Amino acid sequence: MTGAASRAAPVRGAVGAPHTRVDGRDKVTGAARYAAEIPFAELAHGWLVLSTIARGRVRSLDTAPVLRMPGVLTVLHHGNAPRVDNDYMTLLGVPPDPTVALFQRDRVPYLGWPVAVVVAETSEQAREAAEALVVHYERQPHDVEFSGSRPDTYPLDTYEPAVVEKGDLAAQLAASAVLVDAEYTTPEEHPHPMEPHAATARWDGGRLEVVDSNQGTANVASELAKLFSLDASAVRVRSEHVGGGFGSKEHVRAHQVAAAMAAAVLRRPVRVVLTRRQMFSLVGYRSPTVQRVRLGADADGRLRVLEHRSLNLTSSMHDWVEPCTQGARVMYDADAHHTSHRVVRLDVPTPTWMRAPGEAPGSFALESALDELAEKCGLDPIELRVRNEPRVGPVSGLPFSPRRLLACLREGERRFGWADRDPRPCLRRDGRWLLGTGMAAASFPAMAVPATAAVTAEADGGFTVRVNAADIGTGARTALTLIAADALRASPGRVHVRLGDSDFGQAGPAGASMGTRSWGWAVTVAAGELRERLASGAVVPPEGITVRSDTAEAVRAIARTERHAFGAQFAEVAVDVGTGEVRVRRMLGVFAAGRIVNPLTARNQLVGGMTWAISMALHEEAVRDRATGGLVGADLAGYHFAAHADVPLIEVDWVDDPDPDDPVGIKGIGEIGIVGAVAAIANAVWHATGVRHRQLPIRPDRVLLAGATDA
Ligand code: MOS
DSSP states (O other), X not given: OOSHHHHHSOOOOOTTSOOOOTTHHHHHHTOSOOGGGSOOTTOEEEEXXXXXXXXXXXXXXXXXXXXXXXXXXXXXXXXXXXXXXXXXXXXXXXXXXXXXXXXXXSEEOSTTOEEEEEEESSHHHHXXXXXXXXXXXXXXXXXXXXXTTOSOOEEOOSSSOSEEEESOHHHHHHHOSEEEEEEEEEOBBOOOOSSOOEEEEEEETTEEEEEEOOSOHHHHHHHHHHHTTOOGGGEEEEOOOOOOOTTTTSSOOHHHHHHHHHHHHHTSOEEEEOOHHHHHHHSOOBOOEEEEEEEEEOTTOOEEEEEEEEEEEEESSOOOOOOTTTTHHHHOOOSEEEEEEEXXXXXXXXXXXXXXXXXXXXXXXXXXXXXXHHHHHTOOHHHHHHHTOOSBOTTTOOBEEOOOHHHHXXXXXXXXXXXXXXXXXXXXXXXXEEEEEEEEEEEEEOOOOOOEEEEEEOXXXXXXXXXXXXXXSSSHHHHHHHHHHHHHTOOGGGEEEEOSBGGGOOOOOSOTTOHHXXXXXXXXXXXXXXXXXXXXXXXXXXXXXXEEEEOHHHHHTSOOOEEEEEEEEEEEEEEETTTOOEEEEEEEEEEEOBOOSOHHHHHHHXXXXXXXXXXXXXXXXXXEOTTTSSEETOSTTTSOOOOGGGOOEEEEEEOOOOOTTSSSOBOOXXXXXXXXXHHHHHHHHHHHHSOOOOBSSOOHHHHHHHOOTTO
């Protein structure tokens, strides 16, 4: 809808008004093409072969018979693959998982490690040949056993220090009238976006071009350049439509590297697509955690002690922290405030970011413990949180850039009907179901990273925005359209947003809940300058007028504050003590998460997070087999997650909370939906049954074995 008609009636205030997805029609009609659907002439197909042992080395591969199979073009492995260099830092501030140094060594560090790629004319031929490839191994004993009693754990710094300690723990424990000391465990969890990881690589006169499915082409292109020792400008990565990522598409993974290697060797485009099963070992996952929380309080609930210690696993070759105590460092203060992250190395794949890394499992432990403390103090759980609301960052001492947690709690209390709640457990029945309600608080960092953008006034009256953003299903493309429209004082219909192309320049990923905010900032600056130039009477030439922005300085100048989104989560559950089944009956989440750009997609995003919480609380669990070192049931039949019938009415709302340091007022809503919601469900299960479930997921067998306290 460009042209004179819309130009005559500019629309103001696109940000904040509901807007259907600008790419919605393309997606439902199939016009939007995903990475594995884009045609290439002369395309060959690679199929990865993964190790069937958990530790040892590859002795040899019987490639000769496979090379004689129909359509097979090559088999790449550690004996013949091009050399790559994985000694680099990613743009996301962590080194790469050494798995990306594909086929460089004979060592096998976990089950499901890539040992070869078979390339053929068709995907079916490649798969057939890959499955026929015989690999001989030298097997060594493996250790995949994760537990809280491992002696070989060590503290690990990340973007946060491993250990933060304030105050005298022993003295404050002794002075506390009420104590909670509990261990919480969460299992290994897997992300599994709807669209599997897929990449096509092509070398064009020394330039590597990759069509990929990822959460940010800037980092993927940068990683590929470093791996293949290329100039940054010699790599182009495009990722126009992405069917979900959840953290697993932040970094380069085996499929992009295999495609690029094979394309170099064969001098033709090569596509590599991962299967669901392959994703279980190749794209990262959330580590299981063991968390100990000790709370000590005065009789009135004021915290003297907040101790939160978390242990997660990592691979034998790479450090990874699931930073579970990040939330505790922000949420509540205490005279003695001790938090730590430790890890243990096992013969397993390296974990990675997965939706609300740290905060999701961490808030299960912390917010469950708060509920236990409320019970012991005889206090309403909302009132306990109100009494412990800190004025400044408990660890940092920095002021909060609006902390509107209390507003969320009060609004949630009213909307959920919390005031009528009898706090005693095991009192409510509906036929064979025991009913209960629970709540929890939530926070998630509101960060920004530098981005560049270019906005062009076209001669036909439309505007083209180029920003290297990623829309992984969140609605970012639509949000950026609205943001640009407002900055241009134009109607959204005149704005065309192009994204997902590393040639558009530097930008952060769709990650850490900071994508839309960071890209939107750059778009706002460029569009605002363009509007001023047009307002001062600039005539648009046939090639248009383009204004570029770079927010590096502005982002670096953001005041140092505790900057977070906050939320209050509520859940009602029904528990069948005869079968152990837990059903979530309704949920409410109220968030203070900055200015909401598009209420339609924002609600969607938050409901999605809360749905993940149902899944995490009740269903999800990857079980590792000690004997083989692999997962049991590594597919979406064996790995349970919430389906439609598990998801009840989920209500989402927000309070006004514009970020004063952001030009649009955005904080970010990517991940906070899952935070705290798991604890709200677990606390509701306690309210229903009188039993604390400190081990996720709250499976029927666990509910049955624990029973209910009212017998
Ligand atoms: Mo997300 S786990 O911040 O990619």
